[in-house]
Amino acid sequence: MKIAIVCYPTFGGSGVVATELGIALAKRGHEVHFVTYKQPVRLGLLGNNIHFHEVHVPEYPLFKYQPYELALSSKLVDTIKMNGIELLHVHYAIPHAYAGYMAKKMLEEEGIYVPMITTLHGTDITLVGKHPFYRPAVTFSINQSDVVTSVSENLKQRTKEIFNITKEIEVIPNFIDKEKYDHSFTDCQRSNMAKEEERIVTHISNFRKVKRIPDVLQVFYRIQKEVPAKLVMVGEGPEKEAAELLCETLNISDKVLFLGNSNEIDKILCFSDLFLLPSESESFGLAALEAMINRVAVISSNTGGIPEVNIHGTTGYLSDVGDVDAMAKNAIKILSNDAVLSQFKENAAREAKKFDILRVLPLYEAIYHKAYAGRFKTV
Numbered sequence: 001m002k003i004a005i006v007c008y009p010t011f012g013g014s015g016v017v018a019t020e021l022g023i024a025l026a027k028r029g030h031e032v033h034f035v036t037y038k039q040p041v042r043l044g045l046l047g048n049n050i051h052f053h054e055v056h057v058p059e060y061p062l063f064k065y066q067p068y069e070l071a072l073s074s075k076l077v078d079t080i081k082m083n084g085i086e087l088l089h090v091h092y093a094i095p096h097a098y099a100g101y102m103a104k105k106m107l108e109e110e111g112i113y114v115p116m117i118t119t120l121h122g123t124d125i126t127l128v129g130k131h132p133f134y135r136p137a138v139t140f141s142i143n144q145s146d147v148v149t150s151v152s153e154n155l156k157q158r159t160k161e162i163f164n165i166t167k168e169i170e171v172i173p174n175f176i177d178k179e180k181y182d183h184s185f186t187d188c189q190r191s192n193m194a195k196e197e198e199r200i201v202t203h204i205s206n207f208r209k210v211k212r213i214p215d216v217l218q219v220f221y222r223i224q225k226e227v228p229a230k231l232v233m234v235g236e237g238p239e240k241e242a243a244e245l246l247c248e249t250l251n252i253s254d255k256v257l258f259l260g261n262s263n264e265i266d267k268i269l270c271f272s273d274l275f276l277l278p279s280e281s282e283s284f285g286l287a288a289l290e291a292m293i294n295r296v297a298v299i300s301s302n303t304g305g306i307p308e309v310n311i312h313g314t315t316g317y318l319s320d321v322g323d324v325d326a327m328a329k330n331a332i333k334i335l336s337n338d339a340v341l342s343q344f345k346e347n348a349a350r351e352a353k354k355f356d357i358l359r360v361l362p363l364y365e366a367i368y369h370k371a372y373a374g375r376f377k378t379v
Helices: 013-027 068-083 093-108 135-143 154-162 213-226 240-249 265-269 286-293 324-335 336-356 358-372
Strands: 001-006 031-036 050-054 088-089 116-120 147-150 169-171 201-205 230-235 255-260 272-275 297-301 316-320
Touching: 001 013, 001 068, 001 093, 013 031, 013 050, 013 286, 031 068, 050 068, 050 088, 068 093, 088 201, 088 265, 088 358, 093 116, 093 135, 116 135, 116 154, 116 358, 147 154, 147 286, 147 358, 154 169, 169 201, 201 213, 201 324, 213 230, 213 240, 213 272, 213 316, 213 324, 230 265, 240 255, 255 272, 265 286, 272 286, 272 324, 286 336, 297 336, 316 324, 324 336, 336 358
Parallel strands: 001 031, 001 088, 031 050, 088 116, 116 147, 147 169, 201 230, 201 272, 230 255, 272 297, 297 316
Antiparallel strands: none
């Protein structure tokens, strides 16, 4: 099947999932075309089955803000016509499903019918989408999709609560490719990060307010008072500068490493013992899943779809948002005993394998065939 995928090409979870999905589809013989404003960060070499089409937005002084949706929909029309695309899979309701719908309507004028799958990832629903300015467009885009999926049961329910959705929403969880993590790095270089007796705690995010970066530092501050430890912070974002200042205030700057963005997350996680995810909201918790497949226990909030990934008392612990004392207490419980830590690590890896891409990919292929088979029904 020839599939066009629209996503954000950044380090965010939705872009990572969309890119990894496209790569996996290509390996199974599908022809995949990524359409976005720059090459996705997780997309390596292009080939016979993987193509990238860059969306250019011409600058016109008439516009205060350049119309990306217009440029994207036009690029989709051209890409679909030139490459014989059979199915369009967009990640995020707006602007992608909105632009996808416009492309579909333009193509229908020429007798070309391409079904559209829309995958909801979280902030397109819980943050941007529920704003009164965008709610009508989001509702329309979802209801005009041929098939709608969400990455967690929690996100599905929240979408139905916030919007007047007439479409059935199918839950297909985020995933990891466990084969990528079946390794033993000889250059793990754990000694460069911490002393032998120190535990390594890690946080990976885009450093936005929703990630509650101060809570990460407050939890670690309590941990290091009881257990020798270092904290590794991976990512960039608006909260980073304030986080560095808070480290100075808490007098833990010498125990916290800020590494910025990285394409080598698995190498960073290979020497980690515990992952912190105290987010205000998470539609799924992909960062936790990537930690778990690397045998890292997780301390997290109990919000959104995280409890569907991090199993309380098995792969880690869940606490109410903002309860840094409970998070720290549970973290110390895990880190202070070698046997307990080892058991949580094993449990985390075992649970993560349930989300292997080889289990999830057939679910997407099934809805692709369903959508393609019914492409003329609404025409």
